[in-house]
Amino acid sequence: MTTGTLRGQKICRTATASSNSRYVRKHILELAPYTPILPFEVLSEKFGFLPEDIVKLDANENPYGPPPEVAEALSSLKFPHVYPDPESRQLRQTLAKETGVPFENLIIGCGADELIDLLMRVVIDPNDVVINTPPTFGMYAFDCAVNGGTVVDVPRCNADGFKIDVEAIQRAVYKHKPKLLFLTSPNNPDGCVLSDRELLLMLELPVLVVLDEAYIEFASCKSHIADVVKYDNLIVLRTFSKCAALAGMRVGYGAFPKGLIDYIWRAKQPYNVSAAAEVAACAALSNPEYLQEVKGKLVQERTRLHSLLSRISYLKPYPSEANFVLCRVIGRDALQLKEKLAKNGIMVRHYSSPESISGCIRISVGRPEQTDAIVAVLSAI
Numbered sequence: 023m024t025t026g027t028l029r030g031q032k033i034c035r036t037a038t039a040s041s042n043s044r045y046v047r048k049h050i051l052e053l054a055p056y057t058p059i060l061p062f063e064v065l066s067e068k069f070g071f072l073p074e075d076i077v078k079l080d081a082n083e084n085p086y087g088p089p090p091e092v093a094e095a096l097s098s099l100k101f102p103h104v105y106p107d108p109e110s111r112q113l114r115q116t117l118a119k120e121t122g123v124p125f126e127n128l129i130i131g132c133g134a135d136e137l138i139d140l141l142m143r144v145v146i147d148p149n150d151v152v153i154n155t156p157p158t159f160g161m162y163a164f165d166c167a168v169n170g171g172t173v174v175d176v177p178r179c180n181a182d183g184f185k186i187d188v189e190a191i192q193r194a195v196y197k198h199k200p201k202l203l204f205l206t207s208p209n210n211p212d213g214c215v216l217s218d219r220e221l222l223l224m225l226e227l228p229v230l231v232v233l234d235e236a237y238i239e240f241a242s243c244k245s246h247i248a249d250v251v252k253y254d255n256l257i258v259l260r261t262f263s264k265c266a267a268l269a270g271m272r273v274g275y276g277a278f279p280k281g282l283i284d285y286i287w288r289a290k291q292p293y294n295v296s297a298a299a300e301v302a303a304c305a306a307l308s309n310p311e312y313l314q315e316v317k318g319k320l321v322q323e324r325t326r327l328h329s330l331l332s333r334i335s336y337l338k339p340y341p342s343e344a345n346f347v348l349c350r351v352i353g354r355d356a357l358q359l360k361e362k363l364a365k366n367g368i369m370v371r372h373y374s375s376p377e378s379i380s381g382c383i384r385i386s387v388g389r390p391e392q393t394d395a396i397v398a399v400l401s402a403i
């Protein structure tokens with residue numbers, strides 16, 4: 023029911039979904055209904071735990087948190103009342119030194135997620151095709167739908183540890199003439215990496231290749247971010263959410279080729295990155311020793327977690343180069359397993375789709391005591 027006044031006359035009417043849906047764009051009407059994601063404080067209350075006692079292994083966050091310089095920088099933020107730099111110059115300068123990518127090729131986003139959407143807003147006309155390689159990160163298909171594009175799925179080779187199907191992608195590119203091809207290395211949710219040869223073959227195709235390296239810090243291979251100056255169809259995305267432990271601050275970045283980045287700037291909201299986010303990211307980069315140490319701990323713990331999980335009779339963990347391990351649940355209901363863990367204060371991610379990972383759970387790498395906690399519950403059931 024909405025009430026208001028119009029020229030002194032009281033108006034009162036019932037708002038129904040159908041009365042206003044006629045204003046909504048057609049492709050938005052077709053989107054799946056929003057399902058709320060409960061914040062972990064609410065979840066912990068629901069299961070009767072204090073937030074600090076929750077073993078949160080469902081979103082690949084870094085449990086060690088950022089280096090102490092971040093809290094110091096945030097508490098001494100000088101100009102919170104002034105709009106931030108729309109060009110995030112300070113952070114881009116630091117990143118240019120860090121990555122070897124020229125300042126001009128870098129752009130900062132409110133998380134890498136914003137850059138995925140921004141790119142689509144710049145290149146996707148209605149019904150333009152985006153090639154997706156499931157199982158992979160859900161935002162590519164989501165943002166494509168929001169922007170009125172068409173997703174063409176080229177599933178990864180399940181038998182081969184979820185490697186991309188190079189020949190099927192080549193065929194799909196020539197058949198559908200897509201604008202974008204999303205590749206993720208290490209891939210979320212399984213953690214396998216793209217080989218240099220696979221990337222080179224993809225870059226030969228007439229399509230913009232988006233290489234999402236959200237987890238590259240945890241992998242044995244190097245980032246390809248500096249290659250954006252060599253290939254005019256390569257875009258590389260990175261984030262501060264995972265290894266740098268700033269998921270709550272929302273800051274990510276992209277390296278774009280010269281002929282494209284000008285248009286990305288034109289479409290970007292001027293104040294997309296908050297002053298706090300920029301300052302926090304710079305502060306995190308000011309302590310590379312800390313980031314290196316935390317990364318080392320997580321990579322070591324990944325090995326231990328994987329080996330403990332492989333000893334559990336009903337789990338088949340996949341090899342991973344990221345800070346999570348995907349497990350197939352054999353002979354049991356994976357959703358029930360997830361709920362059982364939740365009742366014990368342990369959160370993991372469960373998948374019911376796509377088909378190739380239905381009945382899988384993904385466990386983020388945490389602190390050693392968090393590994394011990396989940397392994398104890400998994401062994402007892």
Ligand SMILES: *Cc1c(COP(=O)(O)O)cnc(C)c1O
Binds near residue numbers: 136206261273
């Ligand atoms: C977490 C994640 C991101 C998003 O990172 P934000 O910077 O937090 O938006 C991007 N890609 C993949 C594959 C991810 O898993």
